[in-house]
Amino acid sequence: MQDAVETAIGGKAVTQVLEGEKRYDVVVRYLPQFRDTKEAIENIRIVASSGERVSLAQLTSTRVEDGASEIYREANSRYIAIKYSIRGRDLGSAVEEAMNKVRQRVKLPTGYHIDWAGEYESQKRSQRRLLIVLPITILIIYIILFTMFKSSKWAALTLANVSMAPIGGILALLLTGTHFSVSSGVGFLALFGVSVQVGVIMIEYINHLRGRGYSIEDAAVEGAILRLRPIMMTMLVATLGLLPAALSRGIGSDSQRPFAIVIVGGLLAALFISIYLLPTMYVWVARDTDQLPLADAEIEEETSEK
Secondary structure, eight states, rough: OOOHIIIIIEEEEEEEEETEEEEEEEEEOOOOOGSSSSHHHTTTTEOOOTTEEGGGGGGGOOOOOOSSSSOOOETOOOOEOOOOOOOOOOOOOOHHHHHHHHHHOOOOOTTOOOOOOHHHHHHHHHHHHHHHHHHHHHHHHHHHHHHSOOOOOHHHHHHHHHHHTTHHHHHHHHHHHHOOHHHHHHHHHHHHOOOOHHHHHHHHHHHHHHTTOHHHHHHHHHHHHHHHHHHHHHHHHHHHHHHHHOOOTTTTHHHHHHHHHHHHHHHHHHIIIIIHHHHHHHHHHTTTTOOOOOOOHHHHHHHHHO
């Protein structure tokens, strides 16, 4: 009976036609007038074991009911996919609001459950990974800075500069109306790397000036002035390179635009933070007893003694 209904209504391939290397199925099924109504379906003929043809109405009870037009299966279970898109707000808050309303208003029968998948599931999975990667990245940066400066003070001061770097990225997201996403989170990680580089350049040069006999205040001012050009060159290269991506509105730009906006806005703000705030913080934490690199004359004298 199932085979007869499938053939009559849906069609069934009975053979193939070959045209060179191409193969085409030959499908047979009833004409529309013999399968489009309830009465026509009841008149579908089935061969009985005795050889005579009987109608489907003689063997079954036919009725019209609401049901699924297609049946999907996953993990040995049936499922119905309900899809929708979001416009004008961020994905996470929209889905969480929908989850709360569905939980309050929808009562599922026994044996049914709801899974929220798609981009929302991918976003949550990426955020969990980001929460693991971010502390590990900061820890590795601190260890590298400590081994370079041989001082926890300068390593912590550089990380303080890194902690202020996201201010520009956050303001850029706010001004452009862009929601925080995994792409923008990766942009903050890239911004951390550039901020570390800027902090290392600034602090190392100020320490070098103090080793040559400058006072703390004079070394901080002189270092900020002389390191302005190389820091600006480093940041402008990345900013100008990512500016087209930050301004793009074409197809596929939704993933790259938050990344570029964070870096462009963060670097522009980090330029002023590094030039003004970092030297000020250096003056606050620096002491005359700090271990400093040897001046050039001292290096030459130490080399000649050896």
